Amino acid sequence: METLNPFDDENQRCLILCNEQQQYSLWPDFSAIPAGWARVFGPASRGQCVSWLEQHWQDMRPASQRKA
Template identity: 70%
Template sequence: MEQLNPFDDPLQDCLVLRNQQSQYSLWPDFSPVPRGWAPVFGPAPRAECGRWLETHWTDMRPAALRGA
């Protein structure tokens, strides 16, 4: 049986992280949050985190580019 990478596991509880440029990332809740990122949602099932991202991350450009 093939082992799923925990970052790709649809059953994994995740966090939604945001950096200083207002970019977001899904992150497994068992893994330490990387420097420069902060949790803004979760932990929650991956699908729920995906829905949160769809409604809150409306502009994928880094904040520095949005103001230009």
């Protein structure tokens, strides 16, 4: 039986995490939040999280590069 990667599972509840460089990550809600990251959205469906990212993360450069 093939196991889905939780990052690819459309039915997985997710979080949106943000780090100090204002970069975001789609993260499965069952997994511990890594050091240096904070929850900013969710838990919600993967689709809702992707929509949130599309609306809020317009510039993927780290904050330090945007200021330069």
